[in-house]
Amino acid sequence: MKTYCIELAGDFACFTRPEMKVERVSYDVMTPSSTRACFEAILWKPAIRWHVRKIEVLKPIRWINLRRNEVAGVVSTRNVETAMKSGTGDLGLYVEDERQQRAGLFLRDVAYRVHADIEFKRQADPSGSAMKYQEMFERRATKGQCVNQPYLGCREFAAWFRFIPEGAMESTAIDETRDLGFMLHDLDFSNRNDPQPRFFRAKIENGVVNIPALDSAEVRA
Amino acid sequence: MILHALNDYYQRRQRSPDPQDRLPALGFEEKEIPFVIEIDAYGQLINVADTRTIVGKKKIGQRFLVPQGVKKTSKVAANLLWDTAEYVVGVDTKGKPERVVEQHAAFCIRIEGLSPVARQDTGIQAVLAFCKNINLKQFEALPVWPDILAVNPNMTFRLHGDVELVCQRPAVVSSAIPVASDESKIGLCLVSGEPASIERLHPAIKGVWGAQSSGANIVSFNLDAFNSYGKLQGANAPLGKPAVFAYTTALNHLLARDSRQRIQVGDASTVFWAEEAHDLETALPDLFGEPPKDNPNRGADALKALYQSIQSGKFTRGDANTRFHVLGLAPNAARIAIRFWETATALELGRRIAGHFDDIKIARAPHEPQHLSLFRLLRGIAVQGKADNIAPNLGGEVMRAILEGLPL
Numbered sequence: 001m002k003t004y005c006i007e008l009a010g011d012f013a014c015f016t017r018p019e020m021k022v023e024r025v026s027y028d029v030m031t032p033s034s035t036r037a038c039f040e041a042i043l044w045k046p047a048i049r050w051h052v053r054k055i056e057v058l059k060p061i062r063w064i065n066l067r068r069n070e071v072a073g074v075v076s077t078r079n080v081e082t083a084m085k086s087g088t089g090d091l092g093l094y095v096e097d098e099r100q101q102r103a104g105l106f107l108r109d110v111a112y113r114v115h116a117d118i119e120f121k122r123q124a125d126p127s128g129s130a131m132k133y134q135e136m137f138e139r140r141a142t143k144g145q146c147v148n149q150p151y152l153g154c155r156e157f158a159a160w161f162r163f164i165p166e167g168a169m170e171s172t173a174i175d176e177t178r179d180l181g182f183m184l185h186d187l188d189f190s191n192r193n194d195p196q197p198r199f200f201r202a203k204i205e206n207g208v209v210n211i212p213a214l215d216s217a218e219v220r221a
Numbered sequence: 222m223i224l225h226a227l228n229d230y231y232q233r234r235q236r237s238p239d240p241q242d243r244l245p246a247l248g249f250e251e252k253e254i255p256f257v258i259e260i261d262a263y264g265q266l267i268n269v270a271d272t273r274t275i276v277g278k279k280k281i282g283q284r285f286l287v288p289q290g291v292k293k294t295s296k297v298a299a300n301l302l303w304d305t306a307e308y309v310v311g312v313d314t315k316g317k318p319e320r321v322v323e324q325h326a327a328f329c330i331r332i333e334g335l336s337p338v339a340r341q342d343t344g345i346q347a348v349l350a351f352c353k354n355i356n357l358k359q360f361e362a363l364p365v366w367p368d369i370l371a372v373n374p375n376m377t378f379r380l381h382g383d384v385e386l387v388c389q390r391p392a393v394v395s396s397a398i399p400v401a402s403d404e405s406k407i408g409l410c411l412v413s414g415e416p417a418s419i420e421r422l423h424p425a426i427k428g429v430w431g432a433q434s435s436g437a438n439i440v441s442f443n444l445d446a447f448n449s450y451g452k453l454q455g456a457n458a459p460l461g462k463p464a465v466f467a468y469t470t471a472l473n474h475l476l477a478r479d480s481r482q483r484i485q486v487g488d489a490s491t492v493f494w495a496e497e498a499h500d501l502e503t504a505l506p507d508l509f510g511e512p513p514k515d516n517p518n519r520g521a522d523a524l525k526a527l528y529q530s531i532q533s534g535k536f537t538r539g540d541a542n543t544r545f546h547v548l549g550l551a552p553n554a555a556r557i558a559i560r561f562w563e564t565a566t567a568l569e570l571g572r573r574i575a576g577h578f579d580d581i582k583i584a585r586a587p588h589e590p591q592h593l594s595l596f597r598l599l600r601g602i603a604v605q606g607k608a609d610n611i612a613p614n615l616g617g618e619v620m621r622a623i624l625e626g627l628p629l
Contacts, residue, residue, distance in 0.1 A: 014442060017458075018223055018411065018457060018458040018459075019411065019439075019440045019458035019460065020223075020439060020440070020559060021442070021447060021449070021458060022441055022443075022447045022460075022556055023439075023553060023556055023557065023559060025223070025559045025562070028222070029627070063621070064574065065561065065614060065616070065617060065618065065621070067558075067613075071446055072444040072445070072446050073445050073446055074445045074446055079571065087322070098446075100444065100446070101553065102553075102558075103551065103553060103558035103560075104557075104558075105559050105560070105561065111248060121376055141464065172584065173523065179224045181222045182225070182411050182412070182414050184411075187450065193264070193451070194451070195450045196408075197411075198460065199409060202457050210452035220409050220414050
């Protein structure tokens with residue numbers, strides 16, 4: 001179970017709290033689910049699953065308040081299906097009619113060093129091996145290859161990533177220790193139609209947040 | 222973190238040994254009720270008392286502890302023993318007579334739905350007798366009647382000779398604790414971390430300047446685009462009912478009109494509290510606000526006290542290491558946006574605030590105030606010096622810069 005480490009950095013980040021999702025307020029540090037998404041942006045296959053182990057905060061936590069124009073509605077799936085069947089249709093979403101201004105309290109100038117490992121699911125790839133996917137990831141991460149640009153919470157906040165090989169000398173995490181309250185760990189998709197959130201008590205100790213495993217007792221269901 | 226801290230503040234107030242210091246318990250809230258209908262034991266109208274006092278230019282009713290109201294939507298839903306004039310008396314103030322009939326019926330049904338023990342109470346029986354035969358002519362003869370018709374205010378009952386309202390009588394109080402309705406699902410509350418029944422719609426937060434008058438919500442998913450993973454309303458952010466009640470009551474209390482723990486900075490209504498009773502909690506409005514005309518030195522005195530506390534490292538009340546929270550809220554129609562959130566120890570915060578005052582020391586004439594209040598600073602930057610022209614984000618950003626010790 002080899003643990004890989006990448007460094008993620010960006011100008012803005014918003015790891016949205018579920019309770020303040022409309023007028024966005026970010027968590028203080030990166031959430032395990034967004035970390036997983038960054039690893040998956042580099043490599044994901046149906047046979048693997050990423051488990052995040054550790055998040056190190058490299059830059060002081062700074063905030064910025066922004067107000068952005070967004071929309072109030074979603075395109076209805078029924079309209080899309082009708083248009084698909086009939087061949088024509090008006091699926092446009094007219095922003096002028098739907099405009100909503102949403103303020104957000106985002107993070108500024110973030111950098112994280114995150115550690116995760118791959119779980120190989122043999123039933124999805126009977127002829128493969130864990131080694132195959134590990135090498136794939138190492139190749140892609142060193143080259144800087146990704147399927148989509150990794151992002152810090154929201155798609156518009158792009159992240160730059162750098163693969164950190166084992167044993168490299170890197171800067172230390174910030175010197176901060178406090179309790180962050182309950183943080184979203186990830187969503188449990190065992191029931192596809194009704195994903196359930198999972199929370200854990202996050203603590204930052206000398207700039208490091210240790211993430212418990214999804215099925216461990218620390219993660220509340 | 223924010224809701225967690227508000228929840229802790231509510232619990233801290235509930236633990237206070239002085240009952241006056243406690244916030245309303247689960248199932249109750251403080252409400253302004255301008256008119257109290259006095260009835261005798263047989264339900265006959267005696268008088269309608271006007272509890273309003275003139276504050277500034279408006280008439281404000283007295284606040285009472287009443288059973289918590291239901292969240293008002295476009296449906297007809299009555300509160301227990303108090304509600305607007307349309308529900309209580311059945312008088313049409315907006316030109317919708319059929320709806321008023323339904324409203325009054327709903328109000329009576331709610332009272333009849335109380336437990337048999339409560340219904341034996343003389344106060345309840347008087348109210349039920351009143352509701353059965355309402356004589357509008359008696360009301361129309363009252364001098365306050367035109368006011369009531371114009372405003373559709375909250376009204377409630379009091380038995381003649383009693384000091385408390387009917388809804389505050391012991392029999393009613395013990396039976397008004399709400400029973401959990403079975404329709405709400407059990408999930409994990411993200412404030413307490415324990416399983417609880419999840420609240421679908423959170424009670425409104427009133428007192429945020431610029432938000433709509435019926436109150437706004439921090440946790441709100443009022444449009445399609447805000448739902449995720451197919452969840453609706455409260456299921457998007459699972460919070461248990463006790464946690465929801467705690468944080469909304471605490472925040473409403475901190476934002477109350479006469480609260481000493483709020484200041485207005487530009488468009489951000491700022492509230493602050495500490496984890497235990499602390500000097501700095503009540504000093505902040507004096508430090509940042511305009512001093513009242515009858516005591517122009519209040520700001521200067523508060524600042525002197527602050528400097529002394531920082532030098533000695535001790536506060537008169539409360540510890541230097543108590544965690545202090547500051548929350549800035551800005552309105553957005555029916556929602557509330559969080560402008561900033563600061564948590565620091567009281568001493569650290571005191572140092573940053575003192576640093577701010579050191580930064581804005583200006584050479585001045587002896588008759589001018591020692592330091593400028595935040596409002597005057599912001600107004601000085603606005604076009605033509607008018608308060609309306611203060612850039613919307615600026616108040617919140619300035620406050621955040623002061624509290625984080627960043628350059629202004």
